[in-house]
Amino acid sequence: MARSCTPIPDRTFVMGMIEMAEFVELIPRHQANAYRDKLDLKFCERNDHLKSVSA
Numbered sequence: 001m002a003r004s005c006t007p008i009p010d011r012t013f014v015m016g017m018i019e020m021a022e023f024v025e026l027i028p029r030h031q032a033n034a035y036r037d038k039l040d041l042k043f044c045e046r047n048d049h050l051k052s053v054s055a
Contacts, residue, residue, distance in 0.1 A: 004046065005050070007043055007046045007047055007050070011043045015036065018032050018035050018036060
């Protein structure tokens with residue numbers, strides 16, 4: 001996501017992979033939630049960076 005010019009599709013894809021892994025019980029719920037939190041943080045950082053560059 002760090003180099004993506006449009007982070008929304010990347011976030012959607014990764015969130016889907018986390019959901020799938022949780023659904024098939026490859027990762028426990030608490031770990032999936034931790035991944036979601038990290039993903040949201042990275043998404044916000046990238047989005048803010050892109051907004052500051054375009055301004």
